[in-house]
Each structure stands twice: as structure tokens, then as C-alpha cells.
Amino acid sequence: MRILFAFVLCLALAISPWSSAKSPKPPKNAQYVDHAVSALIKQFGDGLSVSYPQQRQILWGKVFDSDSEPRADDAIAFFAIEGFGGGNDHAEYLAFFVAVPPTPAGKTRPYRLKAVTQIGGRGWRTFDWDTAVIRPNEITVSGKQLGEKDGFCCPSVPIAVTFRVVKGSIVEVQK
Numbered sequence: 680m681r682i683l684f685a686f687v688l689c690l691a692l693a694i695s696p697w698s699s700a701k702s703p704k705p706p707k708n709a710q711y712v713d714h715a716v717s718a719l720i721k722q723f724g725d726g727l728s729v730s731y732p733q734q735r736q737i738l739w740g741k742v743f744d745s746d747s748e749p750r751a752d753d754a755i756a757f758f759a760i761e762g763f764g765g766g767n768d769h770a771e772y773l774a775f776f777v778a779v780p781p782t783p784a785g786k787t788r789p790y791r792l793k794a795v796t797q798i799g800g801r802g803w804r805t806f807d808w809d810t811a812v813i814r815p816n817e818i819t820v821s822g823k824q825l826g827e828k829d830g831f832c833c834p835s836v837p838i839a840v841t842f843r844v845v846k847g848s849i850v851e852v853q854k
Contacts, residue, residue, distance in 0.1 A: 705739055708789035712737055712754045712776050719774060719795060720760060727765045734759035740813040743777045743793070743844075753778050754790060755818050757808045771799035771806060773818075775844050796849040802831040804838065817843040817852060 716737070720730045735758045742753040754776040761769035774795040779787050799805050799822065806822035819841040823834040841852040 705737070706752050706778075706789075709737070709739070709754075711788060711790050712756060715776065715790065715792060716756045716758055716774065719772070719792075720758060723770070723772065724760050725763050728760045728762045730758055730760045734761070736808045736811075738811055738813060738818075742775065742813060742816060742818070744816070755811070755813065757806070757811070757820075768801050770797050770801075772796065773798045773842060773849060775849065794844045794847055794849045798840070798842065798849075804834055806840075817841050 716735060724730070735756070737754055737756045739752040739754055742755065756774040756776065757771065758774070759769055759771045761767070763770070772795060775793040776790040777793045779789055779791050781787060781789070802825060804822055804824035806820045808820065810821040812819045819839055821837070821839045824836045824838045825831070825834040826836040829835050842849050843852050844850075
């Protein structure tokens with residue numbers, strides 16, 4: 680029965696209009712978010728740590744409410760940093776960016792960082808960013824957390840976590 684329920688849930692998420700495992704084509708100002716993520720990596724790093732391109736993924740979709748039209752897509756970025764202090768530690772981060780409508784003078788940045796936080800790391804949990812599903816005001820992503828008998832390297836307990844921005848902070852939503 681559990682297997683049937685899991686299959687139906689996965690199928691429903693896959694055909695949902697909010698499903699974003701395959702993010703739509705990036706908007707024309709997408710490079711701004713990429714540069715902002717690079718700046719976050721530099722800020723959170725320690726000079727020895729690194730982040731590789733395959734450890735970064737940016738998803739596009741309507742996340743936040745907006746009265747402005749036409750509406751550009753908001754962005755949600757996942758990135759990981761590893762090698763803190765020259766060791767084998769790693770941390771996974773999630774950042775929400777809100778699309779900013781252009782001003783008549785065109786002087787505003789096209790995206791503004793809404794919130795960023797660490798969501799995973801060695802000895803805690805890790806996420807499979809390809810499973811991310813964007814819905815209005817939130818994102819759900821699957822992964823694995825550390826089990827009672829797991830080594831720090833290898834979490835094995837399946838999880839699905841929903842994140843939402845509340846008053847400028849990223850919070851986990853209990854479902």
C-alpha cells in the first residue's frame with residue numbers, strides 16, 4: 680500500500696503544473712543571479728574551500744507574489760561549497776531571488792536576494808537538486824538525512840523538505 684501511495688504521489692508531482700525538476704529557459708537577465716551566487720560562494724567560503732559548476736543549479740519560476748506586469752521569473756539557487764579548512768567537509772545552500780521590475784530609467788538590478796541559508800552538509804543531510812518542485816511561495820526537494828548507524832559521509836534516510844521564505848528567512852515547512 681505504501682508503494683502504491685508513493686507511486687501516485689510521485690506521478691502527481693511529475694505532472695503538476697508547478698513541477699520544476701526541469702526548469703524553464705532562463706530569462707535574459709539570468710547572468711545576474713549567477714554572478715550573485717558566485718558572490719555568495721565567496722562570502723561563505725574560507726579561502727581554501729571551492730564550489731564546482733556541477734554543485735550549482737538555478738531554477739526559474741514564479742515563486743513570489745507580484746503586482747507588476749509583465750512578470751519575470753523568480754530564481755531559486757542551490758549551491759555547495761566543499762573543502763573548508765582544506766578538509767573534506769561540505770555545506771549545501773539555498774538562495775531565493777525575487778525578480779525586480781525594471782524602472783523607467785532602467786537603473787535597478789533585475790533580481791534581489793530575498794534569503795539564503797545552509798540547508799545541508801556533511802554529517803547532517805544532503806539533497807538531490809534535480810528533484811526540486813517549485814510551487815507558489817515554496818520549494819520542495821528530496822534527499823537523504825543521516826541515520827542512526829550511518830557514517831558522516833553517507834546519509835541513508837529518505838526525506839522531502841519544503842522550504843519557504845518567511846519575513847526574510849528561509850524556514851522549513853512541516854507538512
